[in-house]
Amino acid sequence: MKAPLSWIREYVDLPADVTLSALTDRLTMLGLKLEAVTNPADAVTGPLVVGRVLTLEKEPQKNGKTINWCTVDVGDANGTGEPQGIVCGAHNFVEGDLVVVCLPGAVLPGDFEISARKTYGHLSAGMICSAAELGLGTDHDGIIVLPADAGAPGDDAFDVLGMDDPVIEFEINPDRAYALSLRGIAREAALGFDLPFTDPAARDTPAANADGHPVVVDDAAGCPVFVARSVSGFDPTATTPGWMATRLEQAGMRPVSLAVDVTNYVMLELGRPIHGYDREKLSGAVRVRRAAAGEKLTTLDGVVRTLSAEDLVVTDDSGIIGLGGVMGGETTEISETTTSILVEAAHWDAVSMFRTGKRHRLTSEAGKRNERGVDPEITEAAADRVVELLVELGGATADAGVTVVGTPPARVSITIPVDLPARISGIDISAETTLAHLRAVGCEVAIDGDTLTAVAPSWRPDLTDPYDLVEEVVRIVGYDQVPSVLPPAPAGRGRSEAQRLRRRVGTTLAGAGLVETISYPFVGDADWDRLGLAEGDERRTALRVVNPLNNEEPFLATTLLPGLLKALARNVGRGTTDVALFETSLVFEPTGAKAPLLGVDRRPSDEEWASIEKAVPRQPMHLAIALTGHAEDAGWWGAGRLASWSDAIGTVRALADELGVELTVTATTREPWHPGRCAELRIGERVIGHAGELHPKVCKAYAVPARTAVAEIDLDALLEHATTVVTGPEFSSFPVAKEDVALVVDADVPAAAVEAALREGAGELLESIALFDVFTGEQVGEGKKSLAYALRFRAPDRTLKEGEASAAREAAVAMAAERTGAVQR
Template sequence: MKFSESWLRTLVDPQLTSEELSHLLTMAGLEVEDLSPVAPAFDKVVVAQVLEVVKHPDADRLNVCQVDIGSGTPQQIVCGAPNVAAGLKVPCALPGAELPGDFRIKIAKVRGIESSGMLCSAKELGIAEEASGLLILPADAPVGQSIRQYLELDDQVFEIKLTPNRADCLSLLGVAREVGAITGVATNLPVVAEVPASIADRRAIALDAPVACPLYFGRVVKGVDAKALTPEWMKRRLERSGIRAISALVDITNYVMLELGQPLHVFDDAKLEGAVHARLARPAEKLLLLNEQTAAVDADVLMISDDAKPLAMAGIMGGEESGVTLETRDLFLESAFFAPAAIAGRARRYGFASDAAHRFERGVDFGGTRRAIERATQLILEICGGQAGPVVEAKAELPARQPVRLRTARAEKVLGVPLGSERIAGIFRGLALQFTQQGDDFLVTPPSWRFDMEIEEDLIEEIARLVGYDNIPSPAPRARMAMLRQPEAQRPAYRIRQMLADRGYQEVVNFAFVDTAWETDFAGKTDEADRIRLANPIASQMAVMRSTLFGGLISNLLTNLKRKQGRVRLFEVGRVFRRDTEATPVSGFAQPWRLGGLAYGTALPEGWADGGRKVDFFDVKGDLEALLLPAEAVFERLTHPALHPGRAARILLDGREIGCVGELHPEWVQKYDLPVAPILFELDFSALKQIVVPVYGEVSNFPPVVRDLAVVVDQDIALQSILEGLKPVLSSLVRDIQLFDLYVGKGVPENKKSLAFRIVMQDTQRTLQDSEVDAVVQQIASELAQKFDAERRA
């Protein structure tokens, strides 16, 4: 919302500077985004009249002018402007004047002829970006008066950044009402008297959609002069509010909208047939709008029409075919209240915006609808002439204003300041809120211009604004502090992050809403019922909630590759989402925490001792095993839609699946144009936080005994199953058993493999005897033969 300070001060004039007023508005919740002068500093520029224009004898494009500057003696000024002519009134910079751009005017000779000043364009005065010639002033401009005073250039333009709930301040009336309430200064709000009808002409109005349009006023005005010039004061106020002056009739409706907050529309009465209807759009209905766009109107769009055709999209934009032109003689003036829900979002749907829609979708004062049509009629008759018919009113059920209860004690507790009933009552009176008191409680009825007062907190906010946010103290919080218990068997989240960072991974944070294709590729969700689709996504590629972290990590990898990063280690801790009718706290959805990671490029940073080996499954498996220590995880073969069918594994901890790890599926490597496949993993974050508490073991003073055992087994038997099978029968003397060799080839039967284990045995009380050691090795060999049909290899 932009407006000039001088216009505001005609309605309310507190004894404050521009900067003080700006600060006061901001602290009351109406943030002043910009405060700027309408013109840069300059002096000694007056209104002048050109008396005579003669061609310069030595220059084709220059003229020698005799100019009256109000001093009694005409001044000679050489001018090159193409539009200079005798009789014009224009700005004249006198000798000694300093114009914007550090340009000083002095008496000088131009091609041999003395010039005592300069006739100015709007650009030279700094009040326009471009100018094709001199700034032509109205014929009644007083010669000799300072141009700053005549054009009111010692003015400031306020630009207020309003929140959507404060539609009442989208007008000078609303802002003046706020300033009066904040400062306690009396307001001089515009008094609008009813314009008596001088003709009987009228047009019937029908509310065919009374919920969407419960109030409509219309009036016929005949014999207007649409070619009349808009007064300079009105053009000046419009332009300083960011609205370009177009024609008198259009300018008047825009002016009333800025002044009172009520959008209006003017139809050419000669183009209307029968009654005016407020109705919903009909099937396949189209309308050519004033912006020359033809809109195929949806069924939920409110339309203004006559008996034969549509005239306008209600509250949004008028139609081209029924609009006024400079030839219009008779007009139909509309002032209506449209329900915010009937207007909201409609303009954006068709790819444009309008000042009317901006106001109607937030809520317009339905108590001032009649006042606006009377004010517009006044201005039309004053500027364009004509005769006005009676105001025709069509009315249905208007929005109910439900009283809201405020408890004084509650307001004081929330704001943390003593208020008292009298002070609160004074604030409500200043805001023109009707209320009744019931002890220390207030029952407040919101006025017709406030659509944002529905609950007690809304009234508390009003009190806070009027008290002033900078007047509410901010004491340091006081509370009893207690150290929270941290179970020994639970690892802090930051520690898990730190462990990954120590192994070269960098943390990323991605959006939880993702591309639908990611859910199909990386989670295998091809059925629409399995996806959690957003009702109102912020972008088409963010339409569903993620059920895996893989998509975001692949996107991060692609971003890094575009920036020539050849070695990438990433991890993310975040929620994923899935349907679950038993989930809490949000019914129907589970939102577990997951830890996802990705490794790409070389196994080690580039260096002279490294051969540039690419990271593989076992590198990342080692990272995960280190992350899970001291617990021992089990890795089993897995089929996963995102991972390579032969290079992926599920991760089990104490028999429970906690995640997966594997190489990206070749199909997705090709689809996402990756040079080589990255290694991905995803784990249940809550499982990672639960750790096995280390148990102290006595350190033996006796030497360990090491034996090697080689066996031949079927090639499809997994090492993990062998180690798990040996655990129940291992002697307490066995400290460790590890595979150190795998051999397939000569000397080993086909479809067989040779596995060599290193067995470490030790006792804390004595040195082991050979017989004991041999017995343990024989026991292990027998168990392998019995469970896995293993043959001992010499």
């Protein structure tokens, strides 16, 4: 909302010591936040003076233009008192006119410096200004011709033009609709400085009579008050006076025509949207009703709108003539020939306005006010003000008929304990202060012992609840008066176990050299295809966004790999070729259930709550990693090591070790992994994820390097099994006995199976086992491989006897032979 300071001053007499910044600071602290101040005077540097055109010679030019060679009396402003010679291209003035002259040295908006210069064969010493050149609007043709009594040559034109009029732009919160008017803003200014307020809506209005234009309201809930007034003999050629056009422009509205401008002006002044009809185009009674679904209306913006049964419409005998409170229709629009005008000032149901505006994607200055709540008690005053201006400025005659249908809704009364504002704000606020401030905002207040009852003023439909009154009192006392006190929180338990574990996962992975990323969850069919997911793959069943930012990516991720691979490709594309990434994020599993929309007057019942919980999709937290390039860099120490499938599996294994979870790894096939290099990761029988090398096709599809390795696991599942309370270990201080063994098995026997057999066969004395070599070649035979293990044996309570370790080793080998066909080399 843009409010010219001069307009505010019409309703509140701000003393000189209230500076602009004092005013805006105070209003900001009252809840009308200062957005910006603009002042045309700030953009112009003088000298800018009144001049009288003494002579004017029209001089046609070769380029087809005609210029005026003028001499202009600028008094003593030019230091000589001699007439100033100026070339001017505009033609809307004659000798003797008072004009605005900027003399050499002046600077106009856009850093346009005025100097004496030779042009069209003359020395032009200055410029005769148009409004646009002074930054005073854009819609004026020609230069400014001042009224004959505007001043004398040489007078400072800043004052004459009223250029020094700051326009304050406020950000108005949705609850303070009353401040979408000069009436509301001035009222706050008066309240802020404890000054008297002149209410522009306070005016005597003629009583309703039976002579007015007939109005029928079928839906009193949607339109509680409808006031119709009319004027005749309006001069359609009458123009909007400059002061009104300026104010409309200052407030951000474009002047259109006098009749329209008057309605807009009154809307800005009082906050009450007004609609004007060409009365001659109306046939029969004006009626307000709900539309029938499917009815059509062409609104003033030229759009044909199909209406819903909830839309409030205004009709006459010809049909629908307007979308009530939101926008009028074309058929009864005021035109350049209109002489008879019906003025509608109606109070509309705010919710209905909001829904209609939303449904038809219509935002208008009228709609904005009507949907937030307008003072229902000023309909007659607003209509009367419009009639007054049409009579005064448009030569019209006010018709005697006054139609008033309906009555304004009753004012809301709210009862609160007198000390509630003090109790809620923590400020020491006396009962007297509370009463005074509530009265200052316009409430009628009655006190009864420890409680008070406040009747909210008609312009404050936002005041409905006890705490609304608290805010009113506290904002006037001042939010800066709120003391700073720490609340007495009970002793806490710190982070939850899951939160602690997740932090540990992050530090473990970062410690292992991986960098965390955060990706958008939006994916599309193309991602499923890039990953090579089969038609029936469960990951293709995803939640779909109704209104995605990108229609190609309407789904919510069921796997983190698309986002991670895109980040990987981005890094590689930017020249970082050795990359290790991880992401922990929720993935989304559709439930197909619909969430209930419950009431808010009480807590949901257990059943209702259960239905909400059931409808909210399962969203497990996943962990994904992606690796490419060097795991260990090459350098003076030798060749580096490239990350591979084993790093992907190893990273998850190391994480499981860190969390004390026993992970089982078996070979499997699953998209998007390389079919021969994909590990299934299990805890017991539960599959928690997969790791390995990315399928070459997937690498190509995501433009990531070949051999990129990835893993994705259900992190929640891993954390569920984490050992949170570690039992202190007991370990032997007796000597260790080491035994190595090399076993030949068929090439397709998993190393994990051999190790498991060795472990079982070795028995309790086995402390650890490590595979230190895998060998294939002629020596071990076609289709075979040799696995070399280092075994360490130790007893908890004694030194092993000669032969004990080797016997255990033999037992281990025997078990491996039995289980896996292993032969000792």
